[in-house]
Amino acid sequence: MSESLYITSASPRAGKAVAALGVLELLARRVDRIGLFRPLIDGDGTRDALVELLVDRYDLDVDLATACPMTYADAARHLESGHQDAVVTAAVEAFTSLRQKYDFVLVLGTDYTGPAASTELDLNATLAANLGTPVLSVVSAWDSEPDDVPAAVAQARHVLADHGCTLVGTLVNRADPVRRDEIEALLVASAPDEPVWVLPDLPVLSALTVDEVATALDGTVLAGEPADLQREVDRFVAGSAHVPNVLPLLDTGVLLVAAGDRADLAVAMAAFASSPDLPTPAGLVVTLGLIPDPLTQQLLRASRLPVVAVELDTYAALHEIEGLRGEIRAGSRRKIAAALGEFSAHVDTERLASRIRFSTSETVTPLMFAVDVLERARADRKRIVLPEGTDERILRAAEELLHGRVVDLVLLGDPGVIAAKAAAIGVDISAAEIIDPARSPLLPSLAARYAELRAHKGVTLGRAHDRVIDPSYFGTLLVETGRVDGMVSGATHTTAETIRPALEVIKTVPGVSLVSSTFLMCLPDRVLAFADCAVNVDPSAEQLADIASSTADTAAAFGIVPRVAMVSYSTGESGSGIDVEKVRLATSLLVERRPDLPVAGPIQYDAAVDPAVGASKMPGNDVAGHATVLVFPDLNTGNATYKAVQRSAEAVAVGPVLQGLRRPVNDLSRGCTVPDIVNTVAITAIQAQSVAPASRG
CATH class of the missing domain: 3.40.50.10750 (Isocitrate/Isopropylmalate dehydrogenase-like)
Structure with missing residues (x-):
């Protein structure tokens, strides 16, 4: 019989997805066959966004019909006639059958979108008790005063205890980042022996993306790669005026909604998105089922601007968008990384793991290995330099690594060019340090260090200065002098261009003859x-x-x-x-x-x-x-x-x-993908964890 855990929230939009991702990340390092169970889902039962997210992220073998046996409509008929036991019986029967297939089953509570939202915590507690599954409670601190949070947590504990549930801990989510520590102190003081963890609210997790708009409006994507569709929508405006009047509204993060025959606005949007000196709008929604002409579409595709065509009229589209809220969805690499980074930073995962019953697998699957690499890198965060700071793949990987709190990063290149490129593709690398080797105040000392190391080859200070301007050499010297812990290169450089500076500067471990x-x-x-x-x-x-x-x-x-x-x-x-x-x-x-x-x-x-x-x-x-x-x-x-x-x-x-090598330097393939870069940087960080720190030169 498999082990299990039930995740339930005490209110709508508490952040159950963050809890599910964090728990699955913990499980994926230790357990081989993981299943999902969802007693109730919305709609007609053919799809569930949270299940799709987890299946996609962790490559789980899950059949939706088996994992999600009942819709809210099915349950409503039983509840309205006073037959809650029928809902519980159906869930128990489906769960009992399902758990035979897996080593561990994660149960996902309801979403508070059904007919009886006010009593859903009672329903989830009843289900958890009858499934014999311990519970992780998720409580929202959004828009709450710190003094109110302990009462909300205590109330959820009381409901669960009344139903005979075993509580493994409480996750307080969406806390005011400024008052997170205050909330945590109040919770500890109110119940010092109860395990509770407090996560700050992250705006990126609830930000609406162009992809979510396209899905909600049943739109057709006319332009934009999958990564471009993850751009965040800060606000949306109607394209109902002439171009000179609309242009001042096209700020970064703006989604323009306009009739599909407004080629003038579409061309203006393409020009905005193509210019490094102008803000980068989030995207364009064209309405009324009208598609821009082929030449305008070509301009839009060249600009990398996400463009979505919908059948709705402009007013109806705006009304629909106004009611949307951002979620963590399958493919949302930025949001997933941010959620996992916050979970790892604020949850004592070892304590949580000790309170969840599961048998550790002796098998090591690719997923277990990949998850473990990222978690080990997070556990002792290192500082890694990426010399190819203007490459799009490097920038997308950097955003994911920074959001996920996997490493600290230094990007090499012209700060203005890097910032413009990041803005153009809609990524946030504000947490990275950016250094231009040609203008850095470090250049004289690094050149002197290189001249010292290569003096036996006749390298003068002048020649050293010219050589160290090269990002590969500059980055390697940052590693050698201990200013960073490792380097990853090769997305645009050859293997020789990556290894040669390392051999000249870092050299091999004593007693080892070769790299x-x-x-x-x-x-x-x-x-x-x-x-x-x-x-x-x-x-x-x-x-x-x-x-x-x-x-x-x-x-x-x-x-x-x-x-x-x-x-x-x-x-x-x-x-x-x-x-x-x-x-x-x-x-x-x-x-x-x-x-x-x-x-x-x-x-x-x-x-x-x-x-x-x-x-x-x-x-x-x-x-x-x-x-x-x-x-x-x-x-x-x-x-x-x-x-x-x-x-x-x-x-x-x-x-x-x-x-x-004495210090870690790793080479990428020039055909590398964003996940390749993320994995290689994490591996480099782990290598650096076993190397004694260098003194800064």
Whole structure:
């Protein structure tokens, strides 16, 4: 029988989605098969925004018909006739059947949109008690005086206790950020033994986006990429006047609503959105089912302005938009990151986890690994420099990392250009420090440091100055002098442009002869480390031993117990030849240098990862069949193998992670995506956590 938790709110719009995201983030690090259950949903039962958000974010295997068995309309018929027991019975039967499939089931309480909102906490308490599920209570502090919050929390506790519910804790959400600490102190004083956590209100979470407008109005997106549709709508105006009278209204965040035949306004909006010197409107809604002409549409697409066409007339569209409220929806990366960042910052997740009953899985899935990487980076936040500050992917990833409180960031580039680019694509990077290498007051000291480090190569102060203006060198020197903890580059630079400055300035760890790389291979049921698949073409036996030692340390840093397989075409003493002899010698050197590591080699790939084959080919060896670190004899073998496993086993390959440097620098692919950048920055931060701080030069 699976374990479970019921999340219920004590009032409408308390922020149950934030609680659900935070709890699932906690669970996803520890539990393999997670299910969702929602006793009641709105509408006709064919979709539910909160379930869709969680399924999309955590890749959950959930069937809506099974997870959400009853609509409010179904429940209303029973409640109006006085048969609440029928609602409870139906929920218990569906839940009992569902929980057989999962290790843990998260139950999502009602949304206070049904016919009996005033008694929904009683209904949720009754359901939780009958499902035998402990409860996390969510109480809104929005628009409340601090003195009123303890009473609201106590009232919710009283209702839950009266129904026999077990309370694991209370999440007070949407508190006035200025008075959050005051509210928390009052809550602790009123009930010092009760676990309660207070989250400040974040405007970004309730901000309306263009995507939400398009969905609510059943609109057709004419222009704008998915990321552009996440722009926030600060206010909306009607395009009912001539262009000179409308232009002054087009401020940043404004959504213009106008008839589809107003090509003059559409062209003006495109011009506004294309200019770095003008505000960036949120988007354009064209009404009456009228579509701008093809040339105007081309101008709008070139401007990156989100454009949505709706069948409603302008007045009706404005009326509909006025009644909308922003939500955290599937695909809202900015809002999700912000919600998780606040949850992590203000909730004692270890205490919460200790109060939720669940069995930790020994399986490590790709989702578990990815969530764990972000949470470990948050736990000891580091400062990372991104030299490619004007790249759109870097800016979108920076916003997500900052909102999620994963790291602190330094972006390199002209501040004006970066700010204009960020505004044009609708991202908020205000929390990042932006440094222009060519104008930074740090330039003289960093140039002097570079000249000192490269004096043996004849580098003068003048040459050093010219070299350090380059963002890759400037960023690397920020790492070397301890001003930042690590660097991630490569979205627009080559691997050589990333690694060369690191080799010149940061250099390798004492005792390690070379920089190498690891791919963290997230298979469906485990995570393996593959090396070297990206840097060294044909390492010697001594270098191969260094690569294996570095990879074992990298694996351990990411929670992978290192069991090292030195891969070859032969296992044990069964083969000979120059290539297998190199692996045999490397194995001997590794065993001599690192007696702490369990090692097998030479060993074939199947004998390294398949327990049955390992027991047959290398009986009695603890690594055979159970290897977690696989070291390949050359780049040709390593690169081909990681790509074959990635494609054939549907594995997620994270990396390459550079290793062997004294301080972490990592390389991106020039085809990297925003999630790739987010993951690589988090990995760099974790690497930095195990490095002793450098003194600032």
